[in-house]
Amino acid sequence: MSSRLRFPVLAGLLILFPTVLLDANPPHNWHSHADVVRKVTDLYKKMKSYRAEFQIQTPKKTMTGTASYLNPGKVRFDFSNPAGDMLLSDGKVLWIVISRLNVIGRQDLELDQKDENGNRIFAVMPGSGIDRLFRKYHYRFAGLEQPRKVDGKDYFVLELEQKEKIGGYTQMTLYINSQTYLIEKAEAIDSLDGKTMIQFRNIRPDEPLDGKLFQYSPPDTQRVVYNPLVSEE
Numbered sequence: 001m002s003s004r005l006r007f008p009v010l011a012g013l014l015i016l017f018p019t020v021l022l023d024a025n026p027p028h029n030w031h032s033h034a035d036v037v038r039k040v041t042d043l044y045k046k047m048k049s050y051r052a053e054f055q056i057q058t059p060k061k062t063m064t065g066t067a068s069y070l071n072p073g074k075v076r077f078d079f080s081n082p083a084g085d086m087l088l089s090d091g092k093v094l095w096i097v098i099s100r101l102n103v104i105g106r107q108d109l110e111l112d113q114k115d116e117n118g119n120r121i122f123a124v125m126p127g128s129g130i131d132r133l134f135r136k137y138h139y140r141f142a143g144l145e146q147p148r149k150v151d152g153k154d155y156f157v158l159e160l161e162q163k164e165k166i167g168g169y170t171q172m173t174l175y176i177n178s179q180t181y182l183i184e185k186a187e188a189i190d191s192l193d194g195k196t197m198i199q200f201r202n203i204r205p206d207e208p209l210d211g212k213l214f215q216y217s218p219p220d221t222q223r224v225v226y227n228p229l230v231s232e233e
């Protein structure tokens with residue numbers, strides 16, 4: 001029996017926190033897209049922790065809040081809009097708090113569920129989430145002028161296309177700061193042509209974080225829904 005991944009916006013947030021050459025011509029400043037990806041991947045692999053403000057825009061709503069990451073595999077998204085919502089994971093279990101519905105989701109990330117191609121939906125893979133991202137997508141520069149000015153800042157702009165069409169985000173565009181190699185913005189298109197934009201501001205790599213920040217116990221008064229990100233077919 002196969003399963004499919006639901007709520008691509010939520011799943012896409014967890015992506016954050018072998019090179020395929022699609023563009024044969026090197027850009028003008030001698031940075032190849034493979035060089036940029038290597039520097040980005042190395043930076044995030046060495047990062048022990050991370051905190052930033054985020055904004056997520058979809059056709060229907062805008063969400064804001066603070067994102068936190070602690071190596072290995074601990075992530076937390078505290079939402080200021082919608083206020084009280086939260087995503088939190090210790091790498092084994094993902095908690096999804098939806099305040100307005102007074103409900104909490106508990107997703108087992110070690111669940112042996114497979115997609116229609118037989119791949120594990122929540123596969124445990126070596127390396128950081130950024131490393132996994134570039135393994136799952138073909139990538140190339142979005143044009144020869146790299147880096148280029150976007151909103152007054154210099155970015156390397158990468159176009160990504162999903163190698164296997166397994167749902168979630170089929171195409172992405174990453175905006176990588178040309179000085180720090182931090183990913184500051186991502187634009188994504190899902191399998192239904194829905195568009196999502198994620199921006200990170202005030203990024204603080206290696207900010208000291210307490211491991212207790214990534215622990216969670218739901219209140220007894222709230223209903224818990226188990227494994228809400230997958231549905232069996």
